[in-house]
Amino acid sequence: MKLLVTGGAGFIGSNFVRFMLREDPDAQIVNFDKLTYAGNLDNLRECETNPRYAFVRGDIANAGQVREVLSSGGFDAIVNFAAETHVDRSIGSPSDFLNTDIFGTFCLLEAVREFAISRYIQISTDEVYGTVPVGSSTETAPLNPSNPYSASKAGGDLLVLSYFRTYRTPVLITRASNNYGPNQYPEKFIPLATTNVLDNQPIPLYGDGMQIRDWLFVEDHCRGIQTVLLQGKEGEIYNIGGDQERPNREIAELILSILDKPKELIRRVADRPGHDTRYSLDCSKLKKLGWHPTVAVEEGMRQTVTWYRDNRWWWEKIKSGEFKKYYQEHYGHRLEESTTLDEEDAR
Numbered sequence: 463m464k465l466l467v468t469g470g471a472g473f474i475g476s477n478f479v480r481f482m483l484r485e486d487p488d489a490q491i492v493n494f495d496k497l498t499y500a501g502n503l504d505n506l507r508e509c510e511t512n513p514r515y516a517f518v519r520g521d522i523a524n525a526g527q528v529r530e531v532l533s534s535g536g537f538d539a540i541v542n543f544a545a546e547t548h549v550d551r552s553i554g555s556p557s558d559f560l561n562t563d564i565f566g567t568f569c570l571l572e573a574v575r576e577f578a579i580s581r582y583i584q585i586s587t588d589e590v591y592g593t594v595p596v597g598s599s600t601e602t603a604p605l606n607p608s609n610p611y612s613a614s615k616a617g618g619d620l621l622v623l624s625y626f627r628t629y630r631t632p633v634l635i636t637r638a639s640n641n642y643g644p645n646q647y648p649e650k651f652i653p654l655a656t657t658n659v660l661d662n663q664p665i666p667l668y669g670d671g672m673q674i675r676d677w678l679f680v681e682d683h684c685r686g687i688q689t690v691l692l693q694g695k696e697g698e699i700y701n702i703g704g705d706q707e708r709p710n711r712e713i714a715e716l717i718l719s720i721l722d723k724p725k726e727l728i729r730r731v732a733d734r735p736g737h738d739t740r741y742s743l744d745c746s747k748l749k750k751l752g753w754h755p756t757v758a759v760e761e762g763m764r765q766t767v768t769w770y771r772d773n774r775w776w777w778e779k780i781k782s783g784e785f786k787k788y789y790q791e792h793y794g795h796r797l798e799e800s801t802t803l804d805e806e807d808a809r
């Protein structure tokens with residue numbers, strides 16, 4: 463199978479490229495990635511000499527570049543990971559999110575039609591359902607996004623579904639919960655908290671830290687995507703969750719306990735605007751195809767924290783560059799006004 467993987471230099475995309483090359487000896491992969499601040503070819507060092515892997519730099523929102531990469535021919539499927547992905551950045555600066563997550567999706571869909579690609583997988587997110595106070599979202603739940611990132615992803619999803627209904631374009635959508643694992647850019651909660659603690663720096667916990675996310679080990683996600691790629695039905699949506707719902711505060715405490723650090727490192731900071739308090743996915747549809755998540759968050763976190771501890775070369779470079787400015791702007795002021803959990807409990 464020859465795959466065009468878009469956004470393959472990011473966190474999940476690079477894990478997926480490595481996973482497919484390892485699991486499927488027939489897989490050939492062309493990774494098409496713009497290399498934004500979140501794209502990192504260090505994630506794919508081990509693939510560079512693999513004859514079944516090639517990298518092409520390009521933008522999914524540039525129809526000419528998309529056409530050019532597909533012109534090399536023979537693609538059986540496109541798996542689209544390319545997106546702007548960080549909720550906090552979408553609140554400060556939404557336009558790139560609309561451009562890549564909606565217009566970029568449109569350019570890919572047009573190319574799928576033009577080149578008669580026989581399968582297109584849109585990698586989407588549980589965030590499109592918005593906050594779920596009770597119960598779990600099935601694939602037919604209404605879309606109720608809360609921030610420019612999730613609204614852009616919802617827009618992309620709707621466009622994908624419209625291409626199925628209008629043109630019978632062979633599309634499928636996966637909606638996953640919060641991923642964690644190796645190579646996640648350290649702006650996201652788990653790698654940010656882990657690398658901060660490794661440097662004896664605080665964990666900034668938004669609000670009361672009781673927001674619930676369903677944590678999915680990235681390799682379980684990759685297997686879920688592979689299942690959809692091979693067995694999913696065109697025009698359908700598949701949820702992919704970890705069955706591991708935990709409040710953020712518990713995740714912060716878990717990191718500290720794995721690294722044997724004091725709980726004073728947790729600092730409560732001003733909350734994210736429009737912060738969704740709980741996500742929860744009903745994944746019975748994908749489970750009927752034989753997939754299920756295999757990694758409990760306590761075990762997955764042990765592996766993940768160990769990876770960041772042993773791979774400082776990977777994240778120190780990132781955190782010492784442009785990231786420093788972002789961190790100061792995003793957290794500097796909030797950390798100055800932060801409290802420890804004990805101070806907050808004593809109020």
Ligand code: NAD
Pocket residue numbers: 468469470471472473474475494495496497498499500501502520521522523542543544545546547548562566585586587588615637638639640641642646647
């Ligand atoms: P990431 O931010 O780590 O990587 C995104 C990648 O896309 C980067 O390599 C970047 O260079 C590339 N990219 C961005 N804009 C592009 C463009 N215009 N053209 C080509 N490449 C471009 O993201 P991630 O966390 O790996 O997420 C991958 C996908 O999975 C996204 O679609 C995201 O919405 C979805 N998702 C993520 C999670 C999660 O927890 N991280 C959960 C559910 C769904």
Ligand code: DAU
Pocket residue numbers: 547548549550586587588589638639640641649650651652654666667668669671673674675710734741
């Ligand atoms: O649910 C799937 C989504 O998960 C994906 O679609 C997104 O691409 C991905 O970024 C992620 O979104 P979140 O907003 O849930 O992830 P983030 O890692 O930014 O935050 C996880 C939780 O931790 C969230 O409730 C906010 C909180 N948080 C985050 C950061 C960065 C903190 O408390 N402190 C922080 O410093």
